[in-house]
Amino acid sequence: MKMAITTWNDRIAPVFDVAGNVYILNVTESTPTGETLPLPQAPFAKIDSLLQANVEVLVCGAISRPLLRSAQGAGLRVVPFVSGSVDEVLAAWNAGQLEAAARTMPGCGCKHRSRRNRGTGCARWNTP
Secondary structure, eight states: OEEEEEEETTEEOSBGGGOOEEEEEETTSSSOOEEEEEOOSSHHHHHHHHHHTTOOEEEOSBOOHHHHHHHHHTTOEEEOSOOSBHHHHHHHHHTTOHHHHSSOOTTOOOTTOSTTTTTSOOTTTOOO
């Protein structure tokens, strides 16, 4: 399975819509290795390039609702509002905790974010 992580300075890029690079790796390998590739500037072209690379999972920071819907409609599993380093994301993925760690990006704007709800996600983004 191929995963794409939008990157900026070895961290998750804060906004998918304007991200310039993506780290693509095969997470089903025992030792996942990947490569960093440039993304097109046009936001919807970013999704097309991920599909052409056979990506199944997209991990990113903030993402606009139209791009989220487009990515999900094209069959991508999107894990938005992730922050941290690429190594932290990979460690969370390997531990099976990426979804729980997601949506904790500061500035999410979710009124439901609190200590007791941390990691449960923002209700307005958790739509299929």
